[in-house]
Amino acid sequence: MANINDVSRLAQVSKATVSRVLSGSRNVKEESRLAVMRAVEVLNYKPNVIAQSLSNQSTGCIGVVCASENINQTTGYLHALEKQLRLNQKHLLLRFASDAASVAHSLNEIGNGLCDAVIVIGARFPLPPLPHSAITIDCLQSHTERSIQFDHSFAAETASQYLINQGRRNIALINLHDGDAAEQVSQGYHQALEHHLLPYNRQRVFSGENALQRLLNQNVSFNGLLVPDDAMAQEALRLLPQFGRQVPADVMVFSLDSTLPQGASAVPAIAYPLEKLAQRAIALLTAPLSAVAGTAPVRGTLMTPF
Amino acid sequence: MANINDVSRLAQVSKATVSRVLSGSRNVKEESRLAVMRAVEVLNYKPNVIAQSLSNQSTGCIGVVCASENINQTTGYLHALEKQLRLNQKHLLLRFASDAASVAHSLNEIGNGLCDAVIVIGARFPLPPLPHSAITIDCLQSHTERSIQFDHSFAAETASQYLINQGRRNIALINLHDGDAAEQVSQGYHQALEHHLLPYNRQRVFSGENALQRLLNQNVSFNGLLVPDDAMAQEALRLLPQFGRQVPADVMVFSLDSTLPQGASAVPAIAYPLEKLAQRAIALLTAPLSAVAGTAPVRGTLMTPF
DNA sequence: CTGTTAGCGCCTTCAG
DNA sequence: CTGAAGGCGCTAACAG
Numbered sequence: 001m002a003n004i005n006d007v008s009r010l011a012q013v014s015k016a017t018v019s020r021v022l023s024g025s026r027n028v029k030e031e032s033r034l035a036v037m038r039a040v041e042v043l044n045y046k047p048n049v050i051a052q053s054l055s056n057q058s059t060g061c062i063g064v065v066c067a068s069e070n071i072n073q074t075t076g077y078l079h080a081l082e083k084q085l086r087l088n089q090k091h092l093l094l095r096f097a098s099d100a101a102s103v104a105h106s107l108n109e110i111g112n113g114l115c116d117a118v119i120v121i122g123a124r125f126p127l128p129p130l131p132h133s134a135i136t137i138d139c140l141q142s143h144t145e146r147s148i149q150f151d152h153s154f155a156a157e158t159a160s161q162y163l164i165n166q167g168r169r170n171i172a173l174i175n176l177h178d179g180d181a182a183e184q185v186s187q188g189y190h191q192a193l194e195h196h197l198l199p200y201n202r203q204r205v206f207s208g209e210n211a212l213q214r215l216l217n218q219n220v221s222f223n224g225l226l227v228p229d230d231a232m233a234q235e236a237l238r239l240l241p242q243f244g245r246q247v248p249a250d251v252m253v254f255s256l257d258s259t260l261p262q263g264a265s266a267v268p269a270i271a272y273p274l275e276k277l278a279q280r281a282i283a284l285l286t287a288p289l290s291a292v293a294g295t296a297p298v299r300g301t302l303m304t305p306f
Numbered sequence: 307m308a309n310i311n312d313v314s315r316l317a318q319v320s321k322a323t324v325s326r327v328l329s330g331s332r333n334v335k336e337e338s339r340l341a342v343m344r345a346v347e348v349l350n351y352k353p354n355v356i357a358q359s360l361s362n363q364s365t366g367c368i369g370v371v372c373a374s375e376n377i378n379q380t381t382g383y384l385h386a387l388e389k390q391l392r393l394n395q396k397h398l399l400l401r402f403a404s405d406a407a408s409v410a411h412s413l414n415e416i417g418n419g420l421c422d423a424v425i426v427i428g429a430r431f432p433l434p435p436l437p438h439s440a441i442t443i444d445c446l447q448s449h450t451e452r453s454i455q456f457d458h459s460f461a462a463e464t465a466s467q468y469l470i471n472q473g474r475r476n477i478a479l480i481n482l483h484d485g486d487a488a489e490q491v492s493q494g495y496h497q498a499l500e501h502h503l504l505p506y507n508r509q510r511v512f513s514g515e516n517a518l519q520r521l522l523n524q525n526v527s528f529n530g531l532l533v534p535d536d537a538m539a540q541e542a543l544r545l546l547p548q549f550g551r552q553v554p555a556d557v558m559v560f561s562l563d564s565t566l567p568q569g570a571s572a573v574p575a576i577a578y579p580l581e582k583l584a585q586r587a588i589a590l591l592t593a594p595l596s597a598v599a600g601t602a603p604v605r606g607t608l609m610t611p612f
Numbered sequence: 613c614t615g616t617t618a619g620c621g622c623c624t625t626c627a628g
Numbered sequence: 629c630t631g632a633a634g635g636c637g638c639t640a641a642c643a644g
Binding site for chain 2: 624
Binding site: 046047048049050051053054059061064068071072075078079082083086091092093094095096108109111112113114234238266 | 352353354355356357359360365367370374377378381384385388389392397398399400401402414415417418419420540544572
């Protein structure tokens with residue numbers, strides 16, 4: 001593989017000039033510029049990105065740590081993120097993590113120069129202390145700055161409204177185990193109920209391990225069911241019929257966080273704009289400290305099947 | 307961030323000795339060794355991987371190019387691969403691609419030193435010429451060497467057998483559009499039918515755009531349905547009831563390629579051992595040119611729901 | 613406009 | 629067992 005020396009030799013100029021030409025500097029005589037480009041062509045020269053990185057102290061790599069629990073959820077993000085990163089000439093270094101320890105472990109790969117920054121996605125567990133160059137998306141911790149949060153309250157309220165409008169007045173809720181998001185969901189749910197003067201029945205709310213199972217074993221009636229994500233929605237679609245409840249006839253299931261495109265979801269859902277989310281993430285990485293203003297939680301939109 | 311010079315200074319030895327200690331060389335006096343380790347500790351020194359890469363001419367990064375069509379399919383691989391790579395101290399650089407051009411484009415990121423090798427996964431389109439350091443998994447092209455193929459024939463035959471044993475003698479087939487894999491599926495399907503002396507009805511076989519829709523609009527009876535992957539299975543589960551066919555009562559759907567764990571799939575399926583697949587991929591990358599013998603196509607195993 | 617020079621941080625001979 | 633020196637390939641500051 002040819003290097004910059006070969007090019008400079010063939011083009012009869014110095015390495016510096018070659019470097020200038022390739023970095024698009026305007027201060028180069030057209031003549032030498034052409035000579036360089038010709039040499040580059042002939043030798044099929046590609047600058048070695050590692051050497052560039054060492055010199056620049058920046059690799060163009062962004063570490064992305066996905067919570068491995070809800071993989072299907074995070075996969076949507078991944079795709080969108082990869083696209084945006086590619087558009088910004090950046091590389092995506094993927095990691096999965098299931099707890100604080102493994103996230104911390106992954107962060108070591110940026111502490112030594114491989115990544116310029118990291119993005120943590122969808123962690124439902126408390127995060128370890130993050131470096132300043134890190135941002136979070138849809139994570140438990142209210143990392144306040146440099147993080148993208150969803151408006152779960154809005155989602156829950158919108159979802160409840162929808163179900164109520166569909167004539168489902170007995171709405172059960174499977175909530176996240178805990179954390180700020182769970183709090184918000186609970187809030188939105190309550191608000192919608194109040195708004196329609198519907199009573200709140202704590203026996204219709206479950207969270208944690210086997211929440212769905214426990215709800216079904218309980219002897220409470222419900223004809224609407226809010227679940228936190230598509231994975232749970234799938235499970236509900238499988239379990240409900242086994243308990244003699246047809247979907248959506250007997251129970252209408254609603255997913256509070258879907259990454260599927262319009263029409264692909266089997267149940268109504270709140271979907272978040274993947275593309276915009278990814279762009280915003282990139283902006284957070286790129287922007288120095290300005291976009292602090294735009295830190296408003298992201299609102300999803302209502303998607304209905306068919 | 308402290309560098310090797312800081313350490314050598316603090317430890318009162320030369321950079322070379324520091325390097326030796328950190329690379330685990332045995333030829334170092336215990337005394338200097340301890341001095342170095344202490345200095346490392348004090349300064350919280352981490353070797354700069356980029357500098358190492360430049361020196362080693364190897365980054366420890368493996369590029370992984372996923373076909374973006376069947377994302378959900380490839381996500382399973384991703385997770386397994388990431389785990390194995392991590393276990394081998396390697397990094398996973400993710401890319402999505404939807405055609406030969408974008409794969410080729412992605413390959414440029416290895417031609418300049420960023421990646422030591424690439425793995426292409428699940429491409430259902432013809433691939434561009436791959437460098438010698440690349441391997442493929444479940445791709446259209448019979449890349450012959452340095453590739454991991456699935457035994458689709460075996461899968462289709464096993465699947466058909468299963469359906470027949472479940473009393474489904476009229477089996478429809480949604481096949482991949484074309485390519486070696488489609489050929490194999492077709493073969494396995496035929497073999498099973500012949501084995502049971504069942505007639506082959508070409509009106510039950512579809513492939514390409516809207517294959518499922520076309521099958522349903524056709525006026526052919528079937529009580530078993532082979533689909534190429536989980537995505538199509540999901541779609542079948544959604545569409546069939548809309549056409550008045552209950553699953554599995556009226557039609558039993560079978561997925562020929564599932565990456566879901568046992569019990570998670572709503573339909574019977576052939577599942578491939580993700581973990582082993584990933585290990586094999588790593589082996590192909592690591593091994594020089596020996597494991598050519600083990601290039602037998604991988605056989606999936608039958609998974610039934612519940 | 614251009615070449616020279618000095619790094620970036622590490623590894624690896626090669627003499628001692 | 630150890631240190632000095634050169635090299636990996638590129639960028640950037642500084643003279644001309």
